Amino acid sequence: MITSDATLPSSVTRRGLMLVLSSPSGAGKSSISRKLLDQDDNISLSISATSRKRRPGEVEGVDYHFVEPQEFQMMINENRFLEHAKVFDHYYGTPSAQVMEKIESGSDVLFDIDWQGTQQLKAKARDDLISVFILPPSYRELETRLKKRNQDSDMEVAKRMSKAADELSHYAEYDYIIINHDLDASVRHVHAILAAERQRRFRMNGLTEFVRQLQAGY
Ligand SMILES: Nc1nc2c(ncn2[C@@H]2O[C@H](COP(=O)(O)OP(=O)(O)OP(=O)(O)O)[C@@H](O)[C@H]2O)c(=O)[nH]1
Numbered sequence: 001m002i003t004s005d006a007t008l009p010s011s012v013t014r015r016g017l018m019l020v021l022s023s024p025s026g027a028g029k030s031s032i033s034r035k036l037l038d039q040d041d042n043i044s045l046s047i048s049a050t051s052r053k054r055r056p057g058e059v060e061g062v063d064y065h066f067v068e069p070q071e072f073q074m075m076i077n078e079n080r081f082l083e084h085a086k087v088f089d090h091y092y093g094t095p096s097a098q099v100m101e102k103i104e105s106g107s108d109v110l111f112d113i114d115w116q117g118t119q120q121l122k123a124k125a126r127d128d129l130i131s132v133f134i135l136p137p138s139y140r141e142l143e144t145r146l147k148k149r150n151q152d153s154d155m156e157v158a159k160r161m162s163k164a165a166d167e168l169s170h171y172a173e174y175d176y177i178i179i180n181h182d183l184d185a186s187v188r189h190v191h192a193i194l195a196a197e198r199q200r201r202f203r204m205n206g207l208t209e210f211v212r213q214l215q216a217g218y
């Protein structure tokens with residue numbers, strides 16, 4: 001378990017960061033996210049709203065906020081999304097309220113969103129955003145993982161396969177790339193990225209005063 005910032009002096013605080021994980025369907029993003037959330041207690045998942053149907057096993061408010069298309073449209077009109085996009089045939093969006101609160105109070109937020117959402121976040125909050133793109137080790141592996149899922153109909157799987165190529169083409173828009181050969185190794189890479197990014201000077205508040213006190217011999 002990682003408790004970040006335990007080493008910061010009490011007069012120095014840190015602004016939270018936004019960590020985006022994107023990948024083509026089946027590259028292992030969800031497994032990486034789950035482990036990361038289990039192992040690090042200063043990061044929590046941004047729960048998206050979606051107009052797609054809830055799948056068996058998914059829990060309202062945990063996996064997504066499941067809403068009717070009309071309600072989603074209303075949320076757009078009321079400007080309640082930090083970003084939103086149509087992915088496959090459904091709408092997905094990040095409600096802004098809880099995210100900004102967390103960032104400002106020093107908690108990091110993990111986003112499982114696609115490249116369209118990442119572009120929008122980049123435009124809105126470049127300094128807070130760290131983006132990671134997960135690549136599958138091979139096309140064959142991607143295909144196998146998608147078929148193993150069995151959660152969606154064959155037609156849905158075929159659609160996702162055809163979209164994989166399109167999603168792949170956006171890798172260059174991301175800050176970091178992880179080729180997911182091995183789940184635990186990939187999770188370690190994300191920890192390493194987080195550990196370094198948390199030490200960025202511009203995320204810290206109170207440094208000037210802290211250093212002044214050091215200089216003054218306190
Ligand atoms: N832009 C944006 N994309 C989202 C959001 N929430 C989820 N997505 C993306 O929508 C896609 C489909 O997600 P799901 O319907 O949950 O399906 P899935 O089986 O998890 O699909 P993959 O994660 O692509 O394997 C994924 O690429 C997610 O990253 C959101 O709030 N905004």
Ligand SMILES: [Mg+2]
Pocket residue numbers: 029030112
């Ligand atoms: Mg997913």
